[in-house]
Amino acid sequence: MIKGFKVLSLVFMVFSLTSISQKKDVAINCNTISDEEITLTNQVNLTSSMNDFYNEAIKGVVKVSNYAKTTTQGVSSYVKQSIGSGFFYDEDSSYYYLLTNHHVIESYNMVSITIHSNQEIKNVKVIGYDDKQDVGVLRVNKSELNSAIKVLELLKDNNFINPTIGDDVVALGCPGGQGFSGTLSKGIVSGVNRIVSESNNNIYNQDHAIQTDCAINPGNSGGPLLNMNMEVIGVNTMKISSDSSIREEALNFALPIHDMYKTSMLIRKQFNDFGQNSVIQFNNRLSISSSKQFKSIRDMSIKERDVYGVINKNQGVVCLNDDSTLNVKRGSLIVSINGVAINNVCELRRELLDIYYQGNLTNKIVVQVYKNVNGNLNDSISNISISPKIINV
Template sequence: MFKRFLSMFTAAVMGAAITLASVQYFGSANQTDPPDETATNTNAQKVAASSNSIADIVEQSSKAIVGVVNKKNQTDRFQLSKAVTSGTGSGVIYKKTEKEVFILTNNHVIEGASQISISLYNGKEVEAELIGTDALTDIAVLRIKGNYDITPLQIGDSTKLRAGDRVIAIGNPLGLDLSRTVTQGIVSAVNRTIEVTTSAGDWDLDVIQTDAAINPGNSGGALINDSGELVGINSLKISENGVEGLGFAIPINEVTTIAEEIIKNGQVVRPYLGVSVVSLDKIPPVYLQGLPETVTEGVMVASIDENSEIAKAGLRVQDVIVSINGKSIKDEGGLRKFLYTKLSVGDQVTVKVYRKGEKKTFTVKLESNKT
């Protein structure tokens, strides 16, 4: 796994010190009626692969790239509250109907926003509604009302990308004054995994590595292949002295899976164990007394949802979880990854724990995190 500190230029919402560590989850409170089922990406326009012209790709794609303006309420000296721009990022028009348009962006781009606006290709700014976000995968879906003469990008297949494939990044680096800036590069590597810290916990984020220039404000923008297809959402870069060309995008196949669930449910529905945990290597030794010396990995229960199935089964705070269904749990990130990728809502699981040196086993049915 590729682990290192990431300076999340992730788009960072320009003007704000945004990192994934400070991302906040937006639930479904803003969700309205389900979107019109006629909303599709089938009217998307694809540039003929044979044209192989960057200029043609950009000309036919750039209208679908928008600016995302994060606004937060501030109180002036007269105690009057108003929404002011906190930062800007990028977004991609994903689907449209005659009544509404759905936009993809990064979760961290709209972090903490009290109001969100979309800046269109013609400079027009319209208010957006937040459908929902997923902090772990850093995806958010927005909606604007109205009928717009903008063709969504054709969705590509990110699993077909190979190192060396040419790609184009389009976004708004350093703010809207440089909107729809185009940079070119190649796919530097596929199937990269980067450990990030989010408000929903640590997560191993699957990404595409590219050397196409990605700068603050690019987050949420498009990574496009040489057929004019959207293959990724630009999200972060490594920013260190002497480091160049290390940008990362979330593969579009993963993005669309998350986006469709957000559009349907207002959030991503995942199995819910009902506990918050802390990795053993972060626990002071005084709290580990009585734990067998052979137990060096696992997670300690920090809090429990009193209404959860596992609370009813008898799990307690300070119990140390060492395995689920026979799978050893190394740390909190490992627990989360196993829970969310290998298990489903309704699964019956066996949880093994240590309590004051005594090994115990609990069997519970996984609930849903849906609110």
């Protein structure tokens, strides 16, 4: 831990974007092209295709307005308290489903969406949310929309793999005001599996974010981060911002779509079970404690590795305190779950979410650990079987 440095606080806010030029990104493709005219042609093509891309993708993006109810002299009215973004990600015969961040709709009395045609649909149904994973799920009746929208594709290749670092990405979202609706910004994936959390309180604790240098600002929260195939790879959620004299820039984070999607499907399943009038407050216990209970070796300092006796290892997850859920002791090094290698906390968390998502709760979960005996890591790997029922929601 770097204690000498000012601890930065992550600002969870409703994000908006400032536009950036797409032209600067062309040069990498042109490295092998010496003819300047070809370079120019490429730029024109790219710019025009980016515009096509935008015109198509923006149909899937909405502005989400969060209204509070106020009562003056016996007359109730709704007052807009914050604005964020959201996007269409699924549909059935009568409804479109939207994803956004929980913090966009936090303490709402009424939620509205504004689609690309500027039509505002009020009283949108909030199906449920998970405040720990910052997921919010909305539903809108198809008959209420006056123009065609697009249900955005999600990155589902290879069962939701991580995006590749260095990939070009585009963020779409809405601003603090109507004037900047549908803003596009472009950047690259700067990192994956980042453990980020808000330092002020533990309401939000995200340990698996995609890092991007794409411009993300208040008003962008809940909006999609898209790859160049127009697939959603994440939901723009956070940026690092501090009040100290050090000014950070472009340290922005999106939550990966696979986890958001799985949680949203679990919320929708519960919604169907509990009835159409309910609002599901989903809480996956494993999503909240992992960054305090477990730590990836690679995120530990040399001194910390020494304390837990893992100085000669470089991958795996160290249990910082005895954990009853996984039945592992402090100092144990988790290396696999059900045969799947666990290199870091994000993979641990994701694997456990998967077990729950797949609904396979009858089999035992096999956790492989190196046991720490008297401060020394045992050379042999032990199997621990646990019953999955304790992974509660």
